[in-house]
Structure formats: C-alpha cells, structure tokens
Amino acid sequence: MVKINRLEQVFIEHNVYNRRIAELLDVSESTVSRWVHNKQQPDVHKLYKIAEFLKIDIRDLFYPTEWPDSK
Template sequence: MIKINRLAEVLEIKKITNRELAEKIKKTEETVSRWVNNHRQPPLTELYKIAKLLDTDIRELLYPTKP
C-alpha cells in the first residue's frame, strides 16, 4: 500500500494519540486510525483542521512527490 500521508509520524512527534486527535476534531477513533494507517485518506478540509490543531503546515502531513 502506498503511503500518502504522514499523520502517524506527525502525531508521534507532537505526542498526541489517535484518540486525542479524534476527540479534538470530533471524529471517531476508528476514522482517525484508518487515516493514520493509510487505509483511507482524510479530506482536505479535515487535513486543514488537523494541521491547524497540530500547529503545523498542512504540507508536513503529506509525503512529498518527486518533481
């Protein structure tokens, strides 16, 4: 499976659990787990909320692509 987001890595750096993130953005822990494990991808609106909550640039949540 191709990883698209870096959500797991950023959450680890920020020391925030899936459950804490789920509570803060009003999503289920199962939904966040799917995003973290790259089984599903969060919509851009949710990525924006997550980036703002984690005080990080939205680009930090995504794997870079080759030019």
C-alpha cells in the same frame, strides 16, 4: 522498505494520540486509525484542522512528491 504513514509520523513527533485527534474532529478513534493505517484518507478540511491544531504547515502532513525529470 515500507514507509511509516505520514500522519502517524507527525502524530508521534507531536506526541498526539488518535483519541485527541478524534475528539478535535468529532470522529471516531477507529476513523483516525484508518487514516493512520492508510485504509482511508481524511478530507482536506480535516487535514487543515489537524495542521491548525498542531500549528504546522498543512504540507507537513504529506511526504514531498519527487517527479522524475521529463526532458
């Protein structure tokens, strides 16, 4: 099963379009599209700006990591 990209999921949840994120960060819509489709990843500063704009915790832009117990 393929998971939807977390950024895409967050944008859908907050009813935000790539165009608005592109304007906010002064990047092209195609750049945001590459982030949403896992072709490229935004740097931490851009992720912070996205979280700030959406008024969410930056950690909400990521899927939680689950590590197997290493006993």
